[in-house]
Every structure is written in C-alpha cells, then in structure tokens.
Amino acid sequence: MSTATNHIGRKISRIRELRDMKQEALAQALGTNQQAISAIENSETIDEEKLVEVAKALGVTPDAIKNFSEEAAINYFNTFNEAVSSSNFGNHNVCTFNPLDKLMEVVEENKKLYERLLQAEKDKLAYLEKLTK
Incomplete structure (x- = not known):
C-alpha cells in the first residue's frame, strides 16, 4: 500500500484525470506519443527532468505531483465549494x-x-x- 502513495505515475495519471486531460493531449504537450504517457503513468518513479516537463504540461509544480494525495485534492475542492457557497454565488442569497x-x-x-x-x-x-x- 505504501507504493501506491509514492507511485509517481499514478499521481500523474490522477492529476491528468482531474484536469480532464486525455493521455493523447498530455503526449502532444510533451511532444511524444500516448504509449510513452502510458509508460510514465505505469512507472513507480520518474527522473526529475521528465517530472518537471510533465508538471509544466499539467499546469502544476513538480512538488504538487510528488505530494499529491486524493485526500488533499478532496479537501481542496471542498474548501473551494465552501468559499463559493459563502459568497453571493452560492445558495445563501440574501x-x-x-x-x-x-x-x-x-x-x-x-x-x-x-x-x-x-x-x-x-x-x-x-x-x-x-x-x-
């Protein structure tokens, strides 16, 4: 189970999915093909230079990929939803x-x-x- 939390490829895959990006789109942004992206996402580790390129293509920092967790992502979006609902755009219109x-x-x-x-x-x-x- 500890390999799942440190599996860089899975983190990249999950961030890509959250950004609603297909492997083909990420491949195009990196100047490679879909099979290469699949290989990256199946890799437990990735060299730092490639991680920087992938992070830039995904619009995040390399640290964001390294430290990514489902719980943190859920908390982030819950915080966003709470902020929206407390504004005039939420359900609390006066x-x-x-x-x-x-x-x-x-x-x-x-x-x-x-x-x-x-x-x-x-x-x-x-x-x-x-x-x-």
Missing part, C-alpha cells in the same frame, strides 16, 4: 426585499388592470345599447 410583498404588489396591480378592463367593457356595452335605441 434578498433586500420581502418577496411576498413584491408578489402582493403585483396582485394589486393586476386587480387594478382588471377593474379598468371591466369598466372599459361596461362603457362599450352602454355605448352599443345607446346606439341601438
């Missing part, structure tokens, strides 16, 4: 008005419009009755 008050204003406005429409129809009916007499 209204500066009472939505029920606004709803009641709209209801009252609709009543007034309906009464005006009803009065216009009554006036039209009265005019037609006057014309027919």
